[in-house]
Amino acid sequence: MLVRMVKDGHIRLLPIHVANKIAAGEVVERPASVVKELMENAIDSGATRIDVTVTAGGRKLIEVRDNGGGMGRDDALLSIERQATSKIRDVDDIERIDTLGFRGEALPSIASVSRFTLKTRREVDEAGSELVIVGGSLQDVREAGLPVGTTISVRDLFFNVPARRKFLRAFQTEQAHIRSVFTLHALAHPEIGMSLTSDGRELARLPPDATLEERVRDLFGADFCAGLVPLDRTRGEIRVYGFAGLPNQTRTDRSEQYIFINRRPATAPVIAYALREAYPPLEGNRKPIVLLFIEMPPEHVDVNVHPTKREVRFHKPVDVREALIAAITEAIGNTHRHKNNEPADAPPADTKAAAHDTQDTRDTQDVSLRTLVPEAAARPFDYPAPVPLPLVDAPRPAAVPFPAPMQPAPVPPPTGKGLPLFADPHAGSPWRWCRVLGQVGGRYLLLETDDGMVTVDPRAARERVLYERLMDNARSGETLSQRMLLPETVQLAPRDAARLRKHLSVVQAMGFGVAEFGSDHFIVESLPAALGTVSCRELLGNIAHDLETAGTRRGAEKWREELIAKAACRAVTGSSEPLSEEAAERLVNDLAATRMPYTCPRGRPTMIFTSYRELERKFGR
Amino acid sequence: MKFSIVRSKFLDGLQRIQNVVSGRGTLQILQNAMIEAEGDRLCMTTTDLDISERCYVECQIEEPGSTTLPIRRLASIIRELDEGKIMVEVDEDDVATVQSGSSYFKIIGMSVRDFPPVPVTEGKFCYRIDQGVLREMLRKTSYAISQDETRRVLNGVLMAFKDNKLTMVATDGRRLALVEQEIEFPPEAEAELILPNKAVTELMRLLSNEGDLKVYAQTNQAVFEIGTTMMSSKLIDGVYPNYRQVIPGACDERVVIEREALLSALRRVSVVTTDKSNATRLTFSANQLTISINTPDVGEGRDTLPVKYAGKEISIIFNPEYVMDPLKNIDDDEVYLEMNDGHSPALLKCNVPFLYVLMPLRIS
Numbered sequence A: 001m002l003v004r005m006v007k008d009g010h011i012r013l014l015p016i017h018v019a020n021k022i023a024a025g026e027v028v029e030r031p032a033s034v035v036k037e038l039m040e041n042a043i044d045s046g047a048t049r050i051d052v053t054v055t056a057g058g059r060k061l062i063e064v065r066d067n068g069g070g071m072g073r074d075d076a077l078l079s080i081e082r083q084a085t086s087k088i089r090d091v092d093d094i095e096r097i098d099t100l101g102f103r104g105e106a107l108p109s110i111a112s113v114s115r116f117t118l119k120t121r122r123e124v125d126e127a128g129s130e131l132v133i134v135g136g137s138l139q140d141v142r143e144a145g146l147p148v149g150t151t152i153s154v155r156d157l158f159f160n161v162p163a164r165r166k167f168l169r170a171f172q173t174e175q176a177h178i179r180s181v182f183t184l185h186a187l188a189h190p191e192i193g194m195s196l197t198s199d200g201r202e203l204a205r206l207p208p209d210a211t212l213e214e215r216v217r218d219l220f221g222a223d224f225c226a227g228l229v230p231l232d233r234t235r236g237e238i239r240v241y242g243f244a245g246l247p248n249q250t251r252t253d254r255s256e257q258y259i260f261i262n263r264r265p266a267t268a269p270v271i272a273y274a275l276r277e278a279y280p281p282l283e284g285n286r287k288p289i290v291l292l293f294i295e296m297p298p299e300h301v302d303v304n305v306h307p308t309k310r311e312v313r314f315h316k317p318v319d320v321r322e323a324l325i326a327a328i329t330e331a332i333g334n335t336h337r338h339k340n341n342e343p344a345d346a347p348p349a350d351t352k353a354a355a356h357d358t359q360d361t362r363d364t365q366d367v368s369l370r371t372l373v374p375e376a377a378a379r380p381f382d383y384p385a386p387v388p389l390p391l392v393d394a395p396r397p398a399a400v401p402f403p404a405p406m407q408p409a410p411v412p413p414p415t416g417k418g419l420p421l422f423a424d425p426h427a428g429s430p431w432r433w434c435r436v437l438g439q440v441g442g443r444y445l446l447l448e449t450d451d452g453m454v455t456v457d458p459r460a461a462r463e464r465v466l467y468e469r470l471m472d473n474a475r476s477g478e479t480l481s482q483r484m485l486l487p488e489t490v491q492l493a494p495r496d497a498a499r500l501r502k503h504l505s506v507v508q509a510m511g512f513g514v515a516e517f518g519s520d521h522f523i524v525e526s527l528p529a530a531l532g533t534v535s536c537r538e539l540l541g542n543i544a545h546d547l548e549t550a551g552t553r554r555g556a557e558k559w560r561e562e563l564i565a566k567a568a569c570r571a572v573t574g575s576s577e578p579l580s581e582e583a584a585e586r587l588v589n590d591l592a593a594t595r596m597p598y599t600c601p602r603g604r605p606t607m608i609f610t611s612y613r614e615l616e617r618k619f620g621r
Numbered sequence B: 001m002k003f004s005i006v007r008s009k010f011l012d013g014l015q016r017i018q019n020v021v022s023g024r025g026t027l028q029i030l031q032n033a034m035i036e037a038e039g040d041r042l043c044m045t046t047t048d049l050d051i052s053e054r055c056y057v058e059c060q061i062e063e064p065g066s067t068t069l070p071i072r073r074l075a076s077i078i079r080e081l082d083e084g085k086i087m088v089e090v091d092e093d094d095v096a097t098v099q100s101g102s103s104y105f106k107i108i109g110m111s112v113r114d115f116p117p118v119p120v121t122e123g124k125f126c127y128r129i130d131q132g133v134l135r136e137m138l139r140k141t142s143y144a145i146s147q148d149e150t151r152r153v154l155n156g157v158l159m160a161f162k163d164n165k166l167t168m169v170a171t172d173g174r175r176l177a178l179v180e181q182e183i184e185f186p187p188e189a190e191a192e193l194i195l196p197n198k199a200v201t202e203l204m205r206l207l208s209n210e211g212d213l214k215v216y217a218q219t220n221q222a223v224f225e226i227g228t229t230m231m232s233s234k235l236i237d238g239v240y241p242n243y244r245q246v247i248p249g250a251c252d253e254r255v256v257i258e259r260e261a262l263l264s265a266l267r268r269v270s271v272v273t274t275d276k277s278n279a280t281r282l283t284f285s286a287n288q289l290t291i292s293i294n295t296p297d298v299g300e301g302r303d304t305l306p307v308k309y310a311g312k313e314i315s316i317i318f319n320p321e322y323v324m325d326p327l328k329n330i331d332d333d334e335v336y337l338e339m340n341d342g343h344s345p346a347l348l349k350c351n352v353p354f355l356y357v358l359m360p361l362r363i364s
Helices: A016-021 A031-044 A073-089 A094-099 A106-112 A162-167 A171-188 A212-220 A222-226 A269-278 A317-332 A351-365 A458-476 A494-502 A504-509 A536-550 A559-571 A581-592 A612-618 B007-020 B071-080 B131-144 B197-206 B259-272 B320-329
Strands: A049-055 A061-066 A115-121 A128-134 A137-144 A149-155 A193-198 A201-206 A228-235 A238-245 A257-261 A290-295 A434-440 A444-449 A452-456 A480-491 A513-516 A521-528 A607-611 B002-006 B032-038 B041-047 B051-058 B060-063 B065-070 B085-090 B095-100 B103-108 B125-130 B156-162 B165-171 B175-182 B191-196 B212-217 B221-226 B229-234 B253-258 B280-285 B288-295 B299-306 B314-318 B334-339 B346-349 B354-358 B361-363
Touching: A031 A049, A031 A061, A031 A106, A031 A149, A031 A171, A049 A171, A073 A106, A073 A115, A073 A128, A073 A137, A106 A115, A171 A193, A171 A201, A171 A212, A171 A257, A201 A212, A212 A222, A212 A238, A212 A290, A222 A228, A222 A612, A228 A317, A238 A317, A269 A290, A269 A317, A290 A317, A434 A581, A444 A458, A444 A581, A452 A581, A452 A612, A458 A559, A458 A581, A480 A513, A480 A536, A494 A504, A494 A536, A504 A513, A504 A559, A521 A536, A536 A559, A607 A612, B002 B007, B002 B051, B007 B032, B007 B041, B007 B051, B007 B071, B007 B085, B007 B197, B032 B060, B032 B071, B051 B197, B065 B071, B065 B085, B071 B095, B071 B103, B125 B131, B131 B156, B131 B165, B131 B175, B131 B197, B131 B212, B131 B320, B156 B197, B175 B320, B191 B197, B191 B229, B197 B221, B197 B229, B253 B259, B259 B280, B259 B288, B259 B299, B259 B320, B259 B334, B280 B320, B314 B320, B314 B361, B320 B354
Parallel strands: A049 A193, A257 A290
Antiparallel strands: A049 A061, A061 A149, A115 A128, A115 A149, A128 A137, A193 A201, A228 A238, A238 A290, A434 A444, A444 A452, A452 A607, A480 A521, A480 B361, A513 A521, B002 B060, B002 B085, B032 B041, B032 B065, B041 B051, B051 B229, B085 B095, B095 B103, B125 B212, B156 B165, B156 B191, B165 B175, B175 B354, B212 B221, B221 B229, B253 B334, B280 B288, B280 B314, B288 B299, B334 B346, B346 B354
């Protein structure tokens, strides 16, 4: 970033006041930090190809080769010499090192703790330069025949700093760190071809000029991509784009949250907060998978909070939060508005037309995410699809034809009824086509979809469906309540009764005909018509309890309604009888039509997806 | 044990009682029918521990005895055999040999000692009811049974033997169906039984249109004796809510409606309902009923039909399913709907002693 290796005379000292702002810190902490600094330099050199080679977790060798602008001999010397010398002269004087510039210390500090070789050539030069530095002292400068670009080799890192060497972890650990640094930069720059080789084994080879989604697929595989939805939204001066993981694919930590601010891997507390808000509550405090690029005017972000620049500070954190929440909710909240483009019971499309469509859709979707076109963003991943199956002319029973059968369709579509869920495959339904196979264990529903097998927990599904119905009613302000033939009286504990009394008007406005009946008794005369059968005792108890434990959570409007709806859904009594075929299909349809089909209102998953690929892998095929 | 039996009789008996056998379930013995050969008839019993069924079939017994055999497999074999005499012999290891014509089967059974005891047909009281009548009564009420498992007492029909009448009631807290029938029994036999939903379904299957059946009632179970078939069921323990108090006394307005016309109009209009929103508005004006539905995001539907009505205009909202349910299960040409206003309970009646209370929906 700082060492522009393009032309002589471009290496410059930063003004002291800028340098002083830079937080102190060691640049070279472990092999991965070397990789980071060298890759950043390579990216800044305008390279289109960067090859990273490491040996023994980076202890023996780290080599970063780029085909960027390269440097002339003077620049090359300058980039090493001045700072290297200063560092060697006064190792303890951190203050002084800091004054030497913003990141200008990278190469010299690396060179000071390793056997360092810099080979570089500009296109205009006949011959390149090779510099050899050992432990910070320049050993040799010579002319050499070299390709255009820069190659930096760092051997025997920390050979002269035994204390540091001792703290290095196992090869595997260091290699994992290197890999994650590599991944971050590979994601941030899909236009650059990159490769990572460790101990002679190629861990990644990424072609240049990739779109973001191609890069993600190359790095993580297609299965990973299937659980992501693209997003792109600009709000004010802030643009948020990238991918959000569906709420049913979560991790226990943030290790799969890739966040880039102005293309720089970074994070900030407000981002974690925004993610928590944007996602529905996830079971067990799990973290969603995200790949987010936040772009904003550079003056609105302060990257100098932390020496490694991993943590940044925003000048207007609220704007960033709002932009993130809006972008993510829009993406994972499903593009429901887009549905009903096509009647669900449309006759099966002509095979050829379908094949043709596939091609078309793929072409239109093959838009680089760097130049994000809105339509492309609103669509889920599109795989390099195998040619659609040559469908037999026999009509596929009730299975909806999809314009783009991207996976090999379940072969052959078994007899029995398919559920025409959404004609539009991009309509935000978790599946394009599905068929209820039955109920297992007297409880879970098993579905067949075109991508794999889905196990649905009917109870969680029902809670989600009812929750959204109740909230829809609450939002529309019109509630329909069914009067009870036999009103039920419920006695609550005095504390619960007091809480319920406090919020009784909200409860009533949502269609619950609950009234006080004297001395902590309440009478339930009517219930929201959407709710079905509930246990009134549990209902009132849940509501009272949840209202209390929530306190006055976040300024979000309708929080009380949300709470009440959640509490009510929990009180809904499911029959222990197995679901009838129609009831199961209806439930599955209703679930697919919800805004957030993947979790119940409490954040438990409603469905578990097992792809055919996963099954094949498990069966060793 | 050894007997010979006519195929069609054997099969008929097996089919009558095999319904309670679920086909899955944890207890292997419950997949079996207990078969006892004694005198000149075979006694076959199945149970799922809540409901037991038993039937008697004529046969020639050469050697009395008892065993249990997997009923579904046995019935499948018998079904596939040609009509004629079937020889069945069971050894002491409960392995049955089935022979008919050129066919020969061996079926592995289980010991009768493992089979749960089945209730006997003795009860404190015995009521005699016409089969067709009981079936009609069940048909007119059973759809209103509550599926809500937290209120156990509502998960069945109430059979109240009182004042020389059998009153049958079912409700799910939103609507209530009630039928009455005069039957004869001694005053000391007055009792209330709550028959669970599953037994109601099973009983309706077993009942034919002719002949009487006997009901033996005990405190926690009832036995229904239908010809040579018997069904016994556990009863729901508890006190049924006082249903009399929810039946509105006198209503101000009364509408006479053609049942078929109302049912088909509701069917048509409810096409535009969804699970989310199914409010159906019934507006009664002079000799006219307008049914209208307006579902946001779906559409609206409206239908009018002539009725006999001269009262004030009433507009009332119902869940259309709750109106259609009774209409589907009664046979009268005309029904009467009695109401006070748009928000009090309404009453549906017909010319037989049938009564249906339904609570309107309220928009706020």
